Amino acid sequence: MTNYQFKIQEIIDKIQSMKAKVVGLQFPEGLKIHATDLAREIEEQTDSSVLISGNPCYGACDLSDKQMEGLADLLIHFGHTPLPIDEKIPILYVEAHYQLESMQILKKALKYLEGKETIGLVTTTQHLHLLADAARILEESGKKVLMKEGTGTLKGQVLGCNFSSVQDLHVDAFLYLGSGNFHPLGIKLSTKKTVIVADPYLNQVRNIDEFADKILRIRFARITRASEAEKFGILISSKEGQSRWELAKNLKKMITKSGLAAYLIILDEITPQNLMPFTDLGAFVVTACPRIAIDDSKMYEKPLLTPQELEIVLGLRDWEDYEMDEIKY
Ligand code: SF4
Structure with a gap:
């Protein structure tokens, strides 16, 4: 069952x-x-x-x-x-x-949304069918609810690498209905707005801020370490939906223009074992799934960067302008 x-x-x-x-x-x-x-x-x-x-x-x-x-x-x-x-x-x-047995978690979430009038409601594929009911419950409690389609995503839907449905939405906070920190972290890094997680599996409501701060501190440390690298590996996925060949070639140009060396490497799977033989490379830039660098970073000995993080390493972007890497399908 x-x-x-x-x-x-x-x-x-x-x-x-x-x-x-x-x-x-x-x-x-x-x-x-x-x-x-x-x-x-x-x-x-x-x-x-x-x-x-x-x-x-x-x-x-x-x-x-x-x-x-x-x-x-x-x-x-x-x-x-x-x-x-x-x-x-x-x-x-x-x-x-x-199928959720109850939407009680939303009543709990309302306490975290006090003082916030306009709420962006957002979730993942498994819970999309709950959004209409969730919006009604929030509206009955006096909230204005906004949702929109993204490029390649349905109304109110986010992917781990695609937050177009929440970008440019004029809301006071986002309410994410679902489990885990993976998607809420992406919404936070992409929009910089308050993100409240209503997790019906744990029957828990939480603000993602503390977790996002911890991740940003780790990102800052990885960027600092990668600044010592003289040779970079640019990782390209052979999976069609994750392949960003043009981006990879542009990153190689960007690195060589800065007087450093870069090598294009294509892989079916990016794993610590697959990167281990490249002992002469000081850091890797991931053009495959944008979440590998961020969410799997602890597994890797060398720093893994997103393309935007590479720009910070090369002095082409300020840390204050940190941006989430996304795939625009
Ligand atoms: S690229 Fe990564 S985040 Fe995007 S859909 Fe694929 S696995 Fe999910």
């Missing part, structure tokens, strides 16, 4: 209408635990065989369509909405909405 809605009937109908013989399933890490149950259900209810992608997946930027090409007739991608990426095989996106 799960609280996620996997829309099994929609999946079965799609498989049958396509007469798909082999169906690929791809899940983000948190949903992979349901993979074998869903595979069994699909195989019992259709004539198809299921092929589960075992690779890690953190977003629709990382489709396993290339991996499944020639093997599967259809890929079911769970947990994310589509990005404008050239898809190699037909894909059905299943958002996997999470």
Whole structure:
């Protein structure tokens, strides 16, 4: 029994209408635990065989369509909405909405929003269906609620690398409905506004400020250390949705113009093990997922920078103008 809605009937109908013989399933890490149950259900209810992608997946930027090409007739991608990426095989996106038992957490959140009149309401794919109810509850308590679509995101939706739905929104604070610090941190760094997290899983409301300050202190330390580097590795992802080749080439020019050396390195996965052999490089700049440098930084011995952080290292941007790296899909 799960609280996620996997829309099994929609999946079965799609498989049958396509007469798909082999169906690929791809899940983000948190949903992979349901993979074998869903595979069994699909195989019992259709004539198809299921092929589960075992690779890690953190977003629709990382489709396993290339991996499944020639093997599967259809890929079911769970947990994310589509990005404008050239898809190699037909894909059905299943958002996997999470059913909350109650919205009581919003009543608690109102205490943190005292004195704030206009609220930007924001969440991730799994909770998008809750936004209309959440907005109504806030409005009944006298708040004005604003939400908008972003480029590549739905109304009120953010991705870890795309905060266009909250940028330029004239609000006094943002209320994030969901779990974890990953998305609220991005909203804070991208907008510099107050971000309150209403976490229904922990039944906890918190202000992200303290966490964001801690992360910024770590970023400052990494930038300071990278300032001693004479040779940089510029990391490029081979995943289509994370590939920023033009940016990588521009960063290389920027570094060499400053009299330092830069090398372009393409990888399927950026991991500490994969970077270990590059002992002569003093720092790396990540043009793949913007969150690798920020959220995984403790795993790496050498500093990993975002492109904007590299500009600070090279003296082309002030620390006061720190900006979140985002992918404009
Ligand atoms: S690039 Fe990173 S943050 Fe953006 S969707 Fe992919 S995994 Fe998420």
